[in-house]
Amino acid sequence: MDMRRLVGRNVRRIRLEKGLTQEAFAERSGFSQQYLSDLERGRRNPTVVTLFELATALGVSHVALVEPDGEDARVTPLRRGGQRKESADKALARNAGGASKATMS
Amino acid sequence: MDMRRLVGRNVRRIRLEKGLTQEAFAERSGFSQQYLSDLERGRRNPTVVTLFELATALGVSHVALVEPDGEDARVTPLRRGGQRKESADKALARNAGGASKATMS
DNA sequence: TGAGTTTATCTTCTATAGTGTGTAAATGCT
DNA sequence: AGCATTTACACACTATAGAAGATAAACTCA
Numbered sequence: 001m002d003m004r005r006l007v008g009r010n011v012r013r014i015r016l017e018k019g020l021t022q023e024a025f026a027e028r029s030g031f032s033q034q035y036l037s038d039l040e041r042g043r044r045n046p047t048v049v050t051l052f053e054l055a056t057a058l059g060v061s062h063v064a065l066v067e068p069d070g071e072d073a074r075v076t077p078l079r080r081g082g083q084r085k086e087s088a089d090k091a092l093a094r095n096a097g098g099a100s101k102a103t104m105s
Numbered sequence: 106m107d108m109r110r111l112v113g114r115n116v117r118r119i120r121l122e123k124g125l126t127q128e129a130f131a132e133r134s135g136f137s138q139q140y141l142s143d144l145e146r147g148r149r150n151p152t153v154v155t156l157f158e159l160a161t162a163l164g165v166s167h168v169a170l171v172e173p174d175g176e177d178a179r180v181t182p183l184r185r186g187g188q189r190k191e192s193a194d195k196a197l198a199r200n201a202g203g204a205s206k207a208t209m210s
Numbered sequence: 211t212g213a214g215t216t217t218a219t220c221t222t223c224t225a226t227a228g229t230g231t232g233t234a235a236a237t238g239c240t
Numbered sequence: 241a242g243c244a245t246t247t248a249c250a251c252a253c254t255a256t257a258g259a260a261g262a263t264a265a266a267c268t269c270a
Contacts (some may be wrong), residue, residue: 021217037223049108
């Protein structure tokens with residue numbers, strides 16, 4: 001279980017679902033775009049406080065950022081009615097459907 | 106939402122439920138007893154990797170360590186002025202009910 | 211083809227996570 | 241009383257989280 005990559009995937013997925021660019025997310029979260037890039041690629045090991053601030057900026061619970069996502073959800077061999085998410089990260093990159101072109105111009 | 110304290114409470118509660126001392130938990134987790142003491146008292150800001158290692162050593166999911174526990178869990182719109190729950194932690198130290206004396210030496 | 215937008219990568223820097231050692235404060239046991 | 245166990249607290253130290261800046265790579269669309 002690679003926590004860095006798990007958090008990275010969750011952050012990227014949720015960010016894209018919200019239709020935010022890394023830059024727009026950076027502005028509203030206070031983290032730099034560079035840091036978010038590293039984070040989403042699993043190169044960073046955020047603290048629980050950082051986790052909470054990221055989740056708050058994304059409008060989700062901090063728990064959502066550490067929840068297994070199917071890519072490497074090992075510890076639970078049996079799942080009963082859980083969520084099945086097998087879509088690729090890239091697939092989400094298309095467009096979240098909502099706001100594109102995050103503010104600013 | 107004080108993530109440091111939330112994680113601290115969860116770790117302490119689960120550790121005591123398992124009937125482990127900080128020292129016994131330190132041995133099986135690889136963290137020092139001093140660090141665990143700080144952690145449980147909300148003085149530390151662990152990374153997600155640390156969170157996972159702690160959870161693994163406790164035999165629970167890493168999600169359990171960040172799950173709201175009622176103390177400051179829900180986004181209680183009601184007044185959140187009082188966190189005078191100081192002695193409550195000690196109350197747990199009495200005995201977790203199950204295994205006592207963590208299979209030492 | 212080139213400009214604009216978005217993300218990845220590099221370097222330098224400060225703050226702090228986590229280690230190691232020691233010890234004090236409690237609590238418990240006989 | 242004493243001794244053992246458990247937890248709290250201090251200090252110095254190394255590794256890294258996260259900030260700040262600039263820029264390269266990549267994709268989008270005129």
